[in-house]
């Protein structure tokens with residue numbers, strides 16, 4: 549039974565007119581239950597992330613966030629208010645992705661047939677981090693909200709950006725360790741009844757959070773944290789992050805820039821936020837209005853190319869649905885069916901690799917919240933049909 553991380557903490561009241569559709573999370577879960585795609589027993593509250601956050605974030609930034617001490621301009625860049633509820637939400641979301649990926653990896657190790665060997669080596673700096681984090685966590689308990697601090701709510705994601713309107717892909721030329729196929733069984737689509745672990749984190753996908761600052765509605769980068777956490781705990785050796793949100797996973801790319809065991813892959817609108825793109829290991833910038841056919845072709849080609857050089861043992865997927873034509877912040881032109889096919893390609897690829905994976909939902913800003921909810925439900929349903 550696939551477990552789904554979700555919490556009532558994912559929802560707090562944003563000011564009227566805020567662009568972030570925070571109500572979608574509750575509606576997604578309600579629809580999953582109403583449509584009998586999942587049962588109540590599959591949902592779990594992941595609790596709050598603690599020291600894991602420092603695997604991907606600067607302790608000073610973390611301190612400022614949890615003590616509600618960011619400056620007004622930093623909050624403006626963040627694009628969401630900073631108060632106890634928003635910080636709890638961020639920590640809860642991180643925990644959702646961390647716990648989901650952990651569960652998926654453990655399930656694959658116990659029941660799967662991946663030939664995976666547990667790596668018991670931990671980072672040398674881990675003990676240092678733990679000491680610092682304990683101090684931080686004590687400070688959190690004592691922290692108070694500053695009522696004067698308010699975010700500029702319109703500043704999170706700016707759709708009015710200028711960039712080259714042409715499709716191009718680029719790949720960072722970094723040396724990768726020699727990979728052998730012997731540890732993984734790539735069995736070309738034969739994944740019916742797979743016991744491969746699948747984790748679903750409803751609140752995840754905060755790919756714009758950087759090491760030392762947050763932006764674009766993202767406080768902490770759950771993808772980077774979960775990726776490093778899996779490796780830190782010996783639950784994965786080589787992780788592929790597939791980010792198909794319409795906005796580039798700039799924070800993820802930046803944080804993991806030097807991590808040779810985590811491969812970052814992003815397909816995004818070339819003219820979409822962020823203006824200044826970071827270098828993922830593989831970036832694909834698409835022009836405005838790119839439709840289903842071109843998008844799916846480029847996705848398949850890129851995955852093909854990546855998997856020829858990097859064989860992951862865990863995939864973290866950011867499946868933002870702001871690729872839809874109806875999206876108010878996105879500039880691509882996928883239909884609902886195209887978006888579903890995109891997810892099918894990703895999950896079938898994961899199935900053919902027979903490795904654990906974790907789904908995070910990412911962005912979605914269509915005017916009609918029902919469209920956003922339906923698209924996210926489609927993604928989860930597709931994951932469960934193929935990998936569940």
Ligand SMILES: [Zn+2]
Nearest residue numbers: 793795870911
């Ligand atoms: Zn997005």
